[in-house]
């Protein structure tokens with residue numbers, strides 16, 4: 597009988613893994629061989645300047661963009677170009693850039709839509725969301741498209757509370773929001789992380805993301821330029837953003 601190598605016994609499966617992934621839009625390749633491994637139960641920030649390929653990486657993880665080469669794994673399952681149901685089955689939930697809410701439905705109706713993916717009653721789902729974001733209770737009957745940007749993002753994040761995922765993919769939750777609101781949204785991110793879920797967040801505001809992240813990767817021009825703990829990547833962040841918003 598052969599004895600397995602020690603690391604095959606002890607190494608836990610990464611929550612998210614991309615191996616040499618190439619992907620893009622039509623003939624335009626945007627990801628030129630992205631390799632990334634996100635350990636279970638951590639907050640992992642994917643940073644980089646505009647156009648680096650961060651959102652494309654999340655779209656590739658979410659199955660909306662199919663890799664032309666390489667492998668995408670979520671919780672050990674091969675999900676290259678997989679349908680959202682397969683992603684959900686693997687325990688992942690993606691909150692897209694631009695918030696992913698239904699603007700013509702009320703807050704309550706948006707929450708009810710997400711109820712279909714859970715075993716919870718609409719009342720339980722509302723309670724979960726309203727406990728975390730009390731302002732949404734006041735806005736319960738308001739059409740989501742007329743909420744403030746911060747309120748819309750709270751509603752979008754409520755989906756993560758409702759779906760109760762093991763892995764959460766967050767795309768630029770701070771986009772277009774005032775720093776105070778961004779701070780309170782990131783408090784929620786930290787609370788979700790404390791509950792043990794794995795969070796991969798794409799963020800342009802590096803400092804905000806690094807404050808909650810356990811690890812970070814810096815992306816430039818479709819490749820990963822650096823990975824490490826926040827202190828390890830700070831210099832790369834400065835360089836990547838050329839003294840910009842970091």
Ligand code: ATP
Nearest residue numbers: 621624626644645646647648649650651652653800
């Ligand atoms: P940002 O921080 O500005 O959102 P990003 O790092 O998320 O940037 P991506 O949105 O992934 O970058 O874009 C990477 C490149 O892919 C850019 O050059 C962009 O113009 C291009 N791109 C993105 N979406 C499409 C699309 N649907 N069709 C063609 N090209 C696209």
